[in-house]
Amino acid sequence: EVQLVESGGGLVQPGGSLRLSCAASGFTFSSYWMSWVRQAPGKGLEWVANIKQDGSEKYYVDSVKGRFTISRDNAKNSLYLQMKSLRAEDTAVYYCARDSPYCGGDCSDYWGQGTLVTVSS
Amino acid sequence: EIVMTQSPATLSVSPGERATLSCRASQSVSSNLAWYQQKPGQAPRLLIYGASTGATGIPARFSGSGSGTEFTLTISSLQSEDFAVYYCQQYHIWPRTFGQGTKVDIK
Numbered sequence: 001e002v003q004l005v006e007s008g009g010g011l012v013q014p015g016g017s018l019r020l021s022c023a024a025s026g027f028t029f030s031s032y033w034m035s036w037v038r039q040a041p042g043k044g045l046e047w048v049a050n051i052k053q054d055g056s057e058k059y060y061v062d063s064v065k066g067r068f069t070i071s072r073d074n075a076k077n078s079l080y081l082q083m084k085s086l087r088a089e090d091t092a093v094y095y096c097a098r099d100s101p102y103c104g105g106d107c108s109d110y111w112g113q114g115t116l117v118t119v120s121s
Numbered sequence: 122e123i124v125m126t127q128s129p130a131t132l133s134v135s136p137g138e139r140a141t142l143s144c145r146a147s148q149s150v151s152s153n154l155a156w157y158q159q160k161p162g163q164a165p166r167l168l169i170y171g172a173s174t175g176a177t178g179i180p181a182r183f184s185g186s187g188s189g190t191e192f193t194l195t196i197s198s199l200q201s202e203d204f205a206v207y208y209c210q211q212y213h214i215w216p217r218t219f220g221q222g223t224k225v226d227i228k
Contacts, residue, residue: 107210
């Protein structure tokens with residue numbers, strides 16, 4: 001069974017940093033692109049970043065470029081999102097998601113339950 | 122970036138009835154369109170990709186159609202577990218973008 005479990009969310013002040021983690025199991029983690037997708041409270045979905053199987057390619061939505069860094073450790077079956085210079089508008093539930101090869105790696109077939117990041121003073 | 126517009130915002134349907142949800146792209150996305158279902162407090166679930174191909178384990182009552190800029194998700198006979206929010210997502214042009222969602226609730 002595919003499982004994705006996020007952790008690391010919490011309350012942080014504007015300008016602060018936070019590192020999210022996602023533990024993957026039930027599939028060959030190193031064979032898939034992985035993404036982070038977020039959802040602000042009561043709002044829709046926004047793709048944030050994704051990373052290639054070997055970590056050699058990374059892409060970000062413009063609003064987080066230069067502030068967020070996606071990474072992975074295939075030996076630990078783990079995905080990460082380092083977030084810096086956080087803003088109120090980054091407040092959201094952050095989902096870890098496996099990207100499906102059926103969509104060329106650009107849609108997500110399994111999602112974690114999410115971790116809430118709240119940016120507030 | 123491509124803007125995805127879903128209609129209606131809310132759809133009230135009785136159990137057993139058909140539901141038809143629409144999604145429009147601001148420019149052609151070919152057939153590179155996915156649909157997701159999200160229930161309150163849960164993660165999204167992939168229903169359809171390639172505009173019309175059902176994802177693994179998705180019941181046959183869910184079907185997708187369309188290409189270019191106009192897409193439809195049809196739920197042939199609504200079950201109680203289908204009341205949820207549905208999102209479309211294009212993956213034709215980077216970055217992937219989602220519609221704002223259609224909430225299907227009980228009439």
